[in-house]
Amino acid sequence: MQPPRPSTLIAELSYQCPLHCPYCSNPLHIGGETYRDELETEHWLRAFREARALGVLQLALTGGEPMLRRDLDELCAGARDAGLYSSLITAGTLFTRERAEALKAAGLDHVQISIQSPDAADNDRIAGNRSFEKKIAAAGFARELDFPLTINCVLHRQNLDRIEEILDLTLELGAQRLELANTQYYGWAVPNQDALMPSWEQLERAEEAVKRFRERVGPKVDVLWVLPDYFEDLPKPCMGGWGRTAMVLAPNGDVLPCQAASTIPGLEFANVREHPLDWIWSESDAFARFRGTDWMQEPCRSCPLGRQEVDFGGCRCQALRLAGDAAATDPVCRFSPHHDRVVAAREPARTDEFVYRTMKRPERV
């Protein structure tokens, strides 16, 4: 069977980052040998061309901090020449007026800047780095150069109560999109779950605030808000379905079906240094493993709601974490025999202390 065409390439250019956000979606072993050897410029440029030929339209230049790549201008020009719509997903601390101008000239289409909190001190505490003022300046440069601007804020217990301020700041910065990304529990968010898991009441208040904002501001600012998985009882189509719409290219050239797929034991990832992207997408084991519906177990196999091709069984990494089996039904689903574990996770032992993201080796290996 012919696999579907991908529309998005998530290019993780480098795992280096000046920030230390405790919910970073990068793997916990970013400091290890696996990622030391980053791709060369020409590898990326070839991957962009091959991605377009496969049907990819959207390119997310992300990381880590993608602005740490010295060849970023060249990569943006390559994306433009390949015919991709490019988005820079940055923390903003390196997005100076000068670099913004160069990126504009190179053909970058869209800029997304993260904030950790609308409060300067709180932002810097969560990011583990003094960065708020630079982010605000970066948003200003993006607007001056007529980049469409998205503000992204990862939400959790320690910033959800500032939702009104986040919305107001977005408006003030002239952004046309706001991505309110409720924390997903993979990568660095796993060891920080007790510090990040919000309460129902916080989520309800935030949802109300978003609703009021949408009514007040209208289509001028597109606010993306979805309830976090752990507070749902039906799963979402993680990544739009495994191997269905998106692929992730890690800094070392490994191609993954999602950012967290490296946590799944037994999956082997083909590398763009050795294989063309269309072979990786269509033929490689990692993409074929959970594509479509044939791999599903019960209760997905005979889903009483017939949602096999709606949610594609949910998130494989979550199934692994909570049910101990990456091929199980996502325990977010109320029909999963492990759904009680999701319910229990809503009430963690709470702490305010973070385990910050770091690329240093742990003290005890």
Added chain:
Amino acid sequence: MTRPRLVTGARLRYDEVREEHLLLIPEGVVRLNPTAAEVLELCDGERSVDDIVDALSARYDGADLRDDVQELIDAMAQKGLVVDAAA
């Protein structure tokens, strides 16, 4: 809506791979039928809605396309994809 234009960052393109017209927007794609693509191409921030209707009408043997054009522009404006250059 006086002089409609595409919102900042929106880009029309024909996708040779899928053989269809698309509107690319930040982290998204809107699939367009050929007529919609033609209307949006004329939304350049210079032309008025009347100008757009006239231009299309001239291309299609004087057909009255006003309702179709207005409906498309309104729908796109509601999604924030078309804005008024005069505003």
